[in-house]
Every structure is written in structure tokens, then in C-alpha cells.
Amino acid sequence: MTAVSDRPAAEIGKARRRKEDQHLITGRTTWTDNMTLPGMVHLAILRSPMAHATITSIDATPARQRPGVVAAFTGKDFADIQGDLPCAWPVTPDMVNPGAPSLAVTQVNHVGEAVAVVAARTKAEAVDALEAIDVEYEPLPPVLDMEAAVADGAPLVHPNTTSNRSYTWTFESGAAGTGQPIDGALAGAEVTVTRRFIQQRLIPSFMEPRSVVVQPVGDGILMHSSTQVPHILRTMLGLTLGIPEHKVRVSAPDVGGGFGGKIPVTPEEVITTLVARKLGKPAKFTESRSESIMSAHHGRDQIQDITITAKRDGTVTGLDVHLFADMGAYLRLVGPGVPILGAFMYNAIYKIPAYRFVCEGIFTTKTPTDAYRGAGRPEATFAIERIMDELAAELGMDPMELRRKNWITHEEFPFTTVCGLTYDSGNYEAATDRALELIGWDELRREQAERRERHDPVQLGLGISTFTEMCGLAPSRVLGSLDYGAGGWENASIRMLATGKVEVVTGTSAHGQGHETAFSQIVADKLGVPFEDVEIIHGDTQSSPKGLDTYGSRSLAVGGIAIVQAADKVIEKARRVAAHLLEASEDDLEFEAGAFSVKGSPGSSVSMGDIAFATFSAHNLPDGMEPSLDADATYDPVNFSFPHGTHLCAVDVDTETGRVTIRKYVCVDDVGNPINPLIVEGQVHGGLAQGIAQALFEEAVYDDAGNLTTGTFVDYTPPSAADLPSFTTDRTVTPSTDNPLGVKGVGEAGTIASTPAVVNAVVDALRPFGVTDVQMPCTPERVWRALQGTEKSDRAASGTNAYGGAATTEGGAE
């Protein structure tokens, strides 16, 4: 028996530095591409330069003659064994999925699609040999513009379909019984504002390009992949390739970022598996950055037609949303569902009585789209926050006053929205008041008026985004009602080692989020053990056999709760041992700071370490008790979590050049109880950078032949720290009432919230000039053209119709 130590400071809420960073950022770790296995072959993939073409002939024979080449395969070699890449989200029963080969067999449907693969002793030899593969293409007309794609007589992307429309998904609050019919709202509206917003196509620029190593093991495989979803990947590989699931082990070693970009099963994972199995040798494929840019999935790319109705006094009465969502050439794992996730967020924090949402998923000859940080919710938040500003302008109301008039007040929680979601908690007033104070809103408004007055060539604009999001994906029943192909639970198990150290196995799979630190803090507090004594095990289907991985800000709000529940089970088992050792009744014990003691007699106690060792030795356990404290838990959330916040942005707009400079950015986020404020801060900062990047910098551009012309970062222009302001961040804390930690997600909040704040600020600066919209990214040229009153200002050269994917015939400044 040891004496009870002093109660350690609570770990939860401590701004600890991340324990995983030392090895991650010094490179003393194993990224997938670092792996070299005995006998391993290196793969290089030949990709289509054509957007849309029939492969009239392809011959890999010359490549096989090149030095070092072990094998070369074309789509024909794999046609019978490669299956189709899985799409797990058939959003409607009649959704058209034309199939998605990993290696194109007869036709290519986007630039960058894989058509052949070479395996060689070195990567250099494999790349060299690609030049020897002879492919002849017969061009087909590219399909780039979503509206044109569904017009009569439009060329089809896929010959085995009758339309380029994959699906139409509809929600209407009158029909759903969650609100009033939209038709009434539209017909009786005192004020109606309609806008078209373009969500440009974005490229998830994770730091580590994707990489996969496949090792044949007996009649199964061990795949190491830079993936966000080892568990889902395992199941899907089994289904796609017909390898029994129990013969597939997937390991995600350290993974350098994902942002959704590493969710789908990739063609490269399938191709590498097939080559490794054909050759009976380990095989590795690692993409280059430019390959990643053109062939890894893209995000966003929607045309949003949105109508809001209101009374003259500003009370919003209805919201009608129609989306064209570009699926690209194929349906990836959750691609069709991404815009549908947004369906529940257009009403945002507002009490909107009538709502309709219609989304058409469209095929084009562009890189497929799928989840990108926020996945559907940034698009929704952008549209509603932008149109609230437009409605305010129409009504002559202050945009914040309009929001206050319509948002759910803190007394009204829990609140069931027009979509049928129940928001458990929130306090929009508190976050907003704090943000206004931090940025000095009134003073900025005065300065803005003064600069307008004196026609300062540099105008000030102020933008608001009062957002919420749904995260913690997700209650399995809800996913089922949305026809998603899996549940949303998460698993954890805790193993008490003999020396009192703790191993925690989680089914979430970190790729830069800081799980090891945050989960260790939770377990340290729960079990009363030192933070350093906790090890988090994740990312390998062998050591962490059960889980649904990391996306949708779910790791803490779902995976964290599973850990809490497993810890509770460990404590209950330990209580039984403690009672036995202390010769007391379990009911008389209290557990505090990692030790059990008898209530009222603090002198006698046993620590978790003591109990762990006693259980390990098993010399003296209660009769009938298994010698184990280990426990696992699978948690299926009862609800999403709904973080919210108020983001305010002040921009300087140089009306002579069109340049937008962010002068001040303030955000007050409410993510519930923070486990580690430093990690929260990091997630918010990174999220802001990505959201601001959409507003001002990034856009994937296709030319009229379907070439992706932003093929390197030189042209895609992701911003760096030098292009971003210093952020002022703060928090309000309104704990979630739906989970025991009171936590909400934070992984996507910054990205979801920031984009409309910036664009609203840009438009606010320009509104006196008659500008009512600037298409994203708000490049200097676009801003300048908006000021010239010229119509839409394509960023691309005037020889093309490049429109960042979401090609439309209108839009831009009105």
C-alpha cells in the first residue's frame, strides 16, 4: 500500500504541448514513403493527359524492356480483377453510379486518371519507363460546365448512362413535417432576395502526398497507407477486391495531414495491391505533388442558387436552396453525400420556419470530388451568411441586427430546427458580444464611414459570420436515414499494464490532430494516472481492430467518449479489486486522484498502480473475478455536436489595384469544454487559414479542353503565414449536454466560419460602389473588375472558360 499522493492538477483543460510533435516535425518517424521492404518494387503511374477520350490503343510492352522494369500493366490486365472503387453513400435509391475503375480500361474521363502502371526496382526506373508506354486516344468532348452537362443533347461523360445527372436529393420542411411548406413562404413573401454563389473547386493540400505500401502476407495483404480511414479502407478493400476482410490488415503509420483528402479508397491503393499480389512482392507507390493535385480528389465545386424570404421587419420566413454539385468524373467513397451533409446547415443558427433544399449531383470530366475540411458545411455556412448580408442590405438593416433578430437565443435551447436537428446548447449572444468587443467594431464602423466620406482609395470592409456546424459524425441511426453505408459509432479499449501504465486503443486515426495528447489527458484524469503513463495506440487494424476513423470532427466527440466509457468500466473493475484489498464494501469506496479509499478513513487507500499489479499477479483477487482490468467500449452518439461562434473580419480593399488585405480577424468559438486549449487554438488557426484561402487565394482552374491548369502550387497559390494576419482568438464555453465531457468538435470550425466573414467584408467595402458580390477567390483582378462594373471576371486567361470547375453562365458582380 502506498500513501495517497497529492491530488495532481487536472489534465483536462491544460494547454499541453503535443507529445507527438517531436517525432513528427523532426522526421524521426515512419511516414509510409520511408518504408523499404525486402524485394520491394516501386511503382509509377501513367496518367491521362486528356480530359475525355477513348483509349484506342495502349501498349505497355516497350516499358517492360526498359532497365530495371519488373512489370507493366494496363487497364486491360486488371479489368477482370480490379472491381470498382467503392462509393459508400448512395444518397438516393436511384442514384446513378457508372462505376469507377482504378486503371482506366476503355475510356478516360478526367486529366490525371491512371491508365497504366510500371513496377521497377527503383522509382527512377519506373518513372523512366512510363515514357515508353504508347497510348492513343480518340478525344471525346470535355464536359466542364454543370448546367450545360444536364442540358438536352449534352455529351455524356459515361457512355453507360443516359444523363450526366447522378442524383437529385430533396428535402422540404413541409413534406418532412419539420416546418412549414416552402411554397407558402415564397408566395407570401414581403421581401425576397435571390443570389447565385459559386463554391469554387478546391484542392485539399495535405502536407504529405499520398503513399501506399502493400506487402503480400500469405494469402492476404498488409497495406500501409497514408490514409485517414484504415478501418473503412480494410472493409472496402475486402468488398472491392474480393479479399476476405480478415485477410486484410491496414496500417496508417504517421500520416501528414488529410483534410478529408485521405478518406476515399484510392485508385492507387487498389493498383498497388493488385501489382503486389500479381508479383508476390511488396510494392510501393508514392505520388508526387503535381500528381496529387490532379488526381487526388478535389473539394467544394458547387453552384448555389439561394432565395431567402423575410418580412419587412427582418423576420426571415423561408429559405430555398438549389445546388449543382460537381461529382467530377466518378463517385468516390462519400462524394455524393458531401453536399447532403450541408443540407442541414443552411438554416444555421436561425429560426427559419420554411426550408427547401434540392441538390443535383452532376458528372463532369474533371477530377472527382469528395470530402474537404468541412464537407458540405462550409458551403452551406457561406451561402446563408452571405445572403443574410444581402438581405440586410435589401432591408436597409444592420447585418448584425438582422442576425440577432433571427437567431436562436440561449434560453431557447434545446432547439429543434427546420431540418429536424436538435441543437443541444449554445449561446450566440455571448460569443458575438465578445467578438464585437475584441475587434472594436463600433470604432471600425466609424473609421469606415470616415474613409468612405473622403473617398479613400483604400476602403475598409467589415464582415460577419455567425456560424454553427454539426460535427461529431455521427449517430448511426441518422446516418442510416441518410442512406450512408456505415454507422457512426466509435470504439476504444483500455489496457492496464502490470506496472500501472496504461495503453489506450482508439478506433479513430489521427493524421496531425493531436489525439495522443488529448486522449492521454482524458485518461490521465479519468484514471488518475500521470499523463506520461498513458500511451495511445491507433491506426492499425491489427492493434486497433475496431473503429470508424477520423473525419467530420468526430474523434473527440465520439472517440473521446468511447474512451471515457472504457475508463469507467476499468474503474468499476478496479473498484472490485480495491474493495477486496481494503476489505471494505465497494459502496463504501470513493475514487479520487487515482486511488480508492474508504469513505471517512482517508489513511487506507490503494492506487490504480497497486490494483493493476495485484490484478496482474492475480494472487489475491475476489472470488470469480477474471484477472483483468481491461475494458472496451463502443459509443454511438445520441446526437451531433453543434459548436458555434462569431467570426469578424476587417479588410482593407485597395480600389486601385483590387488587392484585399485582412487587417484584423477576430473569432470567438464555442467548442464546449476544451480538453487542450493549445490544440483547439492550433485547429482554429489552421482552419482559418484554409477558410481564408478559399475566400482569397485558392482555386482549381480547368481550361476549355479540360486541362487542370493549376497543376502546381505556383498556380494554385495556397497562402503561407506571410499572407495571413495575426488572428485574435477567444472562446466562450457552453458545454454540450449530449456527452459526458461536454465537448464539441473543433477540427473544421475555423474553415467553415471564416470564408463568409472575409467575403462579407470584401463586399461590405465595395457596396457603396454598387457591388453586391465578388466571386471567390476574391483575387485583386476580380475585385478590380467588380469595381469597373464589368461582368464576371474569370481568373483564367480569356482563351478559356475556366471557372474553377463550377462553370456558370452568370454570377460575379451584379
Next chain:
Amino acid sequence: MELDHSFTVPVGIDETWRVLLDIERVAPCMPGAALESVDGGEFTGTVKVKLGPISLTYKGKAAFVEKDETAHRAIIDARGRDARGNGTAAAKVTATLSEEDGGTTVAVHTELDITGKPAQFGRGVMVDVGNKLIGQFADNLAAQLRGAGSEPEHGADEAAPASAPAAAAPPAKAEPEPINLMSSAGPAVAKRLAPVALGILVLLIAVGRRRRKRR
């Protein structure tokens, strides 16, 4: 991308038409082009594009797909692939002749599609480069046609592209001599900004060049 160029030569329309249809004289007007074989209406060859450190060699075929004598319109369809698999280039060139003051105006309309690395990684300059290449083609064609007036026997073996910086490449075969007129202008032919350097050429080829990019 679509590009338009036009020029006028002091040669009669029938003679101009005759030269225009002579594929062995027209093909080498493409900068960096070398004709390898002619088989009936179809010919094969290479076009080497050199741009600073960047080099691409397109190997492909071209053929007349239309010869409308009444309308004096000829359409050449050319397609090539980079020898290293860096992408493809396809051009549909429509030349339309019309009489003008005893001379002939040639309108050259080009639909040019470039795929692969030059389109993806070129910082968007391919539009300009394509325009430049076709501009040079039009210049060379003008010179070739002008040559037709004074040296009607100018044969394929002598006809070759000018050495031009944006697309300088000696033909791969037979070391054909450059057209005299062009060689006197030298590299400046390619310089849109140096019309003065074109000297007499400009006087002879009444300039109606304009460029237009559509959509």
C-alpha cells in the same frame, strides 16, 4: 483555344490556292517542324518546341480534311504526341482565301488543343505560346506564299521554318535550308514587338494580323 491570323500576299488567288494545297510546302511552315513522310494526303513529321529549358517534341500526323476549291477554303487537321509522353497537341487549321486588289488575303483560323504537362504546369503561358507558334506559322506561310509569286519552283526540300527563338529547332532530317526571306529576318520574326526588324517582309506581307481568343 481558338486563334485567328490573317495576312495578304501580292499573289493571285489561284496561285495562292495551288501553293496552299502543296502539303510539302505548307507543313514546314510550322516552326520547328520536320516532314518525315508523305503518303497521299497524309503526312507525318515532328514539331519541336523549345522554350528556354523546356523542350517538347511532338510527333504526329496531319492531313487535309477539306479542300473546297469554290470557297477557296482548306482545312488541315494535325495531331501529335510528345515523344516522352508529356501530352498531346491537336490543331485544326482553316485557311480561307479571298481576292483583294490583285493579291490574296489568307485568313487562318486555328483551333488548338494542348494537353498534358505544358497545359498543367506552364503557369498559364501556353495560351501565349500557342498563339505565338501559330503566329509564326502564319508568318512563315505568308513568306512561303510570297515566295510562290517570285520563285514558283520552290520545293519542299528547300522550304523550312525560320529559326525562331520560341520554337527554334532545325528539322530533324535532311538539313533543309531556310527560306531566304525568312533567314534574313532571323530570330526577330518571332518578336511581335519588333515589327521594324521585319523590314521588307512587313511591307510585302500587308499586315492584317489580329489575334482573337474566344471563350
Next chain:
Amino acid sequence: MIPAAFDYVRPSSVAEAVSALGAAGEDGKVLAGGQSLIPVLRLRMAYPSVLVDVGRIPELQGVRDDGDAIVIGAMTTHHAVMHDELVRQHAPLIAQATATVADPQVRHRGTFGGALSHADPAGDLGAVALALGAEFVASGPGGERRIAAADFFVDYLTTALSPDEILTAIRVPKLGAGWSSHYEKFNRVAQAWSIVGVAALVRRDGGTIAEARIGLTNMGPTPLRAFAVEQALAGAEASAESIAAAAAHTAEGTSAPSDLSGNADYREHLARVLTARAVRTAAGA
């Protein structure tokens, strides 16, 4: 990505470099700092048979005083150039413009002569060299020759250097008394190439601008001088109004490209705005 195979030679003198280049023929290529060439090699858009690495040739390094000019060795890194005392004193325009080139990593490896030889019209240093009236010193099999900046830039990515010549140094005339300068760069993200850049040199004489030289970045396939602006500025009042009036001529004689970073008409507009700003700043007006 991995470049195609090439031979690599690293001469230790200019003479050796020239002979290596001569031996390589048309497919030889000089490797300086590699900040433009290596990406092109890795993308496999260039296939030189031989790379002649001039990075270890002592005579190409550093900046020296040569009477009425400073001589910048072609292989002096951007970082060294922008911190060099001679440059800062006699050609501060170079120091200022160089500081805007790419990012610190690139400036530590990229070189002054390499950037100029690459002749990317979106690069910032060509317009600066043009405005300063620099002379380019080249060595080839026939010996050394000097090329005026105006003759050096021939076309897009194309200079007057022949394939067997290397640029060894750039001679920059020292600015006389009364000259001041400014480089105005406009790009989209911090490390990006210029959409448009303007190098302005102004000699003031009391309240008037006696003389001005304006170089334009990315307003054509080569860096350009804005002669019409220079003429309009000569003898003009050093005021915002008269500078703006002169800057209205900036786009004359240019042929701005239309590409992903901007359409030609926007570039022309930007060039006018930036020229006015550059001249105002240089002239202290």
C-alpha cells in the same frame, strides 16, 4: 518527381565550364542555383543531356567595385546580393527588388545571374537590370563579350547568350548623385512571381523630375522599358498629379500576357497604377 537521367559536370573555372558546355552541344544546360531549372527537370519538361554546375567557380562569386560600376558575380546568391554593402550603396534598387524574390529558401540558393539568364519575364530582376542600364558579361569559346541589358533579353525565356556561353557577371553602373529608386511588386501570395512589377529610377532636380528610367516586369515576353513614361516624366513636376499623368503611358508598347494570374487589360491597368506608385515613392512625391 524524378528528373530524366543526365550527365553532371562541375567545372572549377569559367574556361572549363565553357568547354564543358561546348562539348555538350545543344542539349547542355548550365545549372546555377537551380531554383527554376530543377523544378522543370523534376516535372520532366526539360531533358538536358549534360548539366554544367557552375556553383563551385570562385570567380563567379561576390560583388566588387570597379570604378564607375559595381560588378556582381553571376553566382552570387540573392541573399548575398541583397545584403551586400556595395549593392546597397550603389544600386539599392537591386537590393530592394531582390528582397521580393520568392522566399528566403529560394533566395539562399537562387543566384542573381541564374535568374537573369533564365529570363522569365515574371522574374523581378530583368526590369531592374534594364532600368539600371546594366551590362551582361558573357564568356564563350570566342572569349568574353559584354551585352547591353536592352539586347540581352530576346524573348520569353530566351537571352542573347548562345548555348555555349555562360553569363559570368553583371556590371551595374553606379548611380550618380540625385538618383533615387523604388521597386513596386504586385503578386498574389508572398512567394509568387510578379503579376506586374515596376522598377523606377528617378533623378530629381528641385521640384521637378530631371530624368527617369522605368523597367517593367511581366508586361511582355521580356522585361521592358516604359520609354513613353520616361519621356513624359523628363522635366515634369514632381507631383502626384503629373506623375499619374506620365504613368498613364505605361502600357504603351507593351504586350502583356493573359494567364492564370491576370488578363492583359488588368495588367495594363496595374502597370499604370504601380508605375505611378513606384515613381512617387522614388521621387518622394
